[in-house]
Amino acid sequence: MRTDAEVMNKVIWRIVPLIFVLFIANSIDRVNVSFAALQMNTELGFSPRIYGFGVGMFFVSYLLFQIPVALFAKRVGVRLCLGLMSIAWGLSATGMALVHSPTEFYVLRFILGLTEAGFAPVTLYFYSIWIPARYRARVTSKNTIAIAVSIVIGAPLSGWLMTSTHTLGGLSGWRWMFIAEGCVPVLLGLFTLYYLPNSPREAKWLSADEKSRLVAQLESESAPGASAAERVSSLPRTVGSVRVWACAGAWFALTMGVYGVIFWLPQAIKHLSNFGDFTVAIFAAIPWFVAGIAMWLNARHSDRRAERLWHVVLPTVIGALGLAGSVSVAAGAMGYAMLLLGLIGLGAAQAVFWAIPMDFMKGAAAAGGFAFINLCGNLAGLVGPNVIGWIRQSTGSFSNVAYFLAVVLLLGALLLAVAMLPRRAGMAAQSR
Template structure:
């Protein structure tokens, strides 16, 4: 990677950045909880949906993963449009549209409607995650950003903590109410909050520092100076050059390999817990919160350590390696609930910790239009693993009547990502 100068933090701005963080991060965190819950609640719906609709695990895997085809096609255009329309309007549009489509999944009645709505959900949500990553570059210089990305991405963990028990409770308690199955109520009740939060976004979010009415002029100028200084060490390049950049493609490959593991856990965690001997859907939901609870703590602590040390590659690699080892251990001891759950906790913590630290690499490198398109390009290519991962695990499970080989494949992918980020990505300095 190109050399990037590390800027020493100006600690006199710490109180101001704390104020900014308290204003922005709880709200962005809430948005991501809603986004991730609507993206992966199909993993819980699977426990009832497959039997009701007579779907195979391969059909489920394709439906879970086809989300990312829509995501891939629309992500770069979405991020470029956000730079034109502003973050407030565009993020609100994304949230409202995906919330409505997520709720519409309650009307799935066959393979075609399942595939179509999952594809549309991905197209609607495209741009949300890279849009927020780009949005954080408007406010925070590189040396403060990993912690903020970690706080934002801990929404994944909290979605698992809250979503597991909530999904299990909805599916068990609402089953049969007004003639609807539990999985139909799940999609309806977990999709509507995204619509409401999207409307709230229109009134709460600011497009950037200059638009923040809650900041005084002196504070705005101090924040803007920090961003200007940070951007002096970034590279802006034409879009055509960006798509030919080996650095960007390398980062996209690392991200792809790590995302393989992420969606292995996200879409198959309930099934892995069920495989260990737990049968009640509510108990599965409660137990699935444990790995995410561990991950929520670990990812924030690791990102804080990475920010303080300024080191990114080894932090990313060690987290990915821990994720791989945890998946292997959970598979080897799959018939022991306690050991499997402990191993899944290590796997989930390792995998989720990989991402906020990883995102410090491209956001420190790219600036200008290259940041908007580059972040979206890396994220969209990497998230194609969200299609490949559940499809492969589902197909392998149908062929072998076991998830073991599929999970080993995901572990190997994480291991390859760890090796690549250490050996091929040159450290920023």
Template sequence: MSDNSNTPASSAFEAATYAKVTWRLLPMLFLCYVASYLDRVNVGFAKLQMLNDLKFSETVYGLGAGIFFIGYFIFEIPSNMILHRVGARLWIARIMITWGIVSGAMIFVDSPATFYVMRFLLGVAEAGFFPGVILYLTYWYPAHRRGKMTALFMTGVPISGVIGGPLSGWIMKAMPGVHGLAGWQWMFILEAIPSLLLGMVVIFYLQDRIRGAAWLSEAEKQLLESQIQAESSQKAEASLGQMFANPRVWLMALIYFCFVMGLYGVSFWLPTIIKATGVTDTFNIGLLTAIPYASAAVAMILIGHSADRRRERRWHVAIPALLGSIGLILSTVYDHNTLLAMSALTLATIGIITVLPLFWSLPTAFLGGAAAAAGIALINSLGNLAGFVSPYLVGWLKDQTQSTNSGMFVLAASLVLGALLTLSVPKHLVNK
């Protein structure tokens, strides 16, 4: 870099360096998240055939869908602590390969007991992936850049819906009876393959830290490291015991619990809600599920960019949560009109999914070092217990009332509570 306009201190050099990092890391992390989320929630499509084939009730389905998060909860913190010690490259690869194997093995489910066991093991296998990536981003990006980066990474959630909905619907329509397997069994087999392949690629592609990135120049490494070190000096480097005793960490876990209630209400029940409006063809259901998710992908990026540009977090979290709540309520009002119900579900999905990446800019603004590794994992694991409560509760209420409406009201109330709790967080703590 010979000319002064291109010195490491210049904004042009800084922008170019972060663009280089983003193009190197984000596409791979994004693909991994698409694969992981697809394997986590494709049971929502399998439900359209599996319940009839195996004679499961809605409650059995809801419990099986949710029990994933018990295994996830138990192993989340240990997994993230191991990642912090051994590095993201090997640990993320291990997670992806094991969850691909378990997800493919879902074809052997033949009773409620085997359904529960396989979903629990899938949670164990995947534990640590999401908080591990959130932690990994803190090694590369300072707080004022992470909102947008986390949003880009988490577009994997809606994009998995855009891709997975039509794909799952097509597999389940086209593959029944091939080699004696049901359509839902083929779906589990075929959709596990990307996780296995990506897990192998991660071993050779990712670097654990800035210093080990051979694709960065020395000047670029120094720039990145100086920004991370400057931010780390302002964060709480707490012990694990202090982190567990930190009321802010528990508040974050409660806020995240409220938002995850809404997320998995949509993720596990969206195909069922669309079918209830009168759409019966599985491929058409899959195509329709892509609409809310595609809209949410665009909204995530735009709102994440707005939050970073304004360096404002709380309202950028609270407003989408409230919109998600309104969308869920409207979906019950128009539950027999496909067009109006889809409009309401699109609003709900935009609000619910947009809130998630912006939420993670809150705890990562004040946690650092080992406290960040454990704190992020604790918040994620406790929050994801809502992934157990939400589908089980909606399934139980559907069995009791023969409708998903009462479940949607509960999820809407949870989103409102999450928004109010977010606004209770001190502004100076998170607007960085």
């Protein structure tokens, strides 16, 4: 008979790699516009404000449809929802090659956001019905690690596609990049429909004993012995929780910082250097490799210590100081080193963040609750690009952008600490 740890290793190796790869494809198709902008903005005459508004249009539909998609997944099953979603966003990402005007840019980004809506909360809900609490930080960290990996892979890939296919068949390299990278999630979606089980009860590769033990453990966590009044049992009550709003605010700050770097870093490097597009992509990828290592280490340390709050708050502060420092010191190696420090902090915080709401949201409201936090947090994707585009076009500098992001991150860290510390103090008092 396998031990519980062996069963979990079996489960993790069966389901996490596919979700990990889907996250990579999802992130590439969301952020490859930052590399396309190196050619697209000049070719089509897009200003920083046009580009920022177009980037933000993705998040309009992404926010509107997150909760409905997450609740739909609970009704029909994760396999069908994720499979169809992946196929749809792949086709939409390919359609970005058709952009010729600002209006088309806005519309196609809106469609891409609609097809990707719900992906993150659906996968979190999927993990909540598969993974016991003590394993969740290391598992959910794979989602944020996948974002870093997607840039480490996607940045040089996008740079290579844009330079090697430029003018091929009369099309610009950035158009070929969208076509090539959009085909991948279509194939992944077809595989997901065939491969992914909705729940442990449907897993043919688990024995009857393994299924029963895993299901019993998950059910005991979703239905603790505390009274029903102390449990989160509905979406309205979840949305009314101060802790949920604090998590949403902190996720807003972290998302603002990460997207601020993702969508504008290639242009910043291009602005400060004479590098070609492929070299710019390489320099934009390196910080995310380091951030990926920080994500993995912080998540493992968080699980070992069974501590979540400070594993998010302290790295967020480090991220803010790193971003501010990157434009405060002399340009060159020192500024790049501070940028690395900033992304180490941002990555480490994101890797552990979702373990906090997963610890206190249980039962049927979990899917909607995760979607609500992700929805509120991802308002940063709508607000951030427009504000940053305005700052960039008004000042002609990236320094004020970095300071703005640093302030937002510090406020997010403070909000989370203030909201969660009273709960920790109450739990400590009860344990005495």
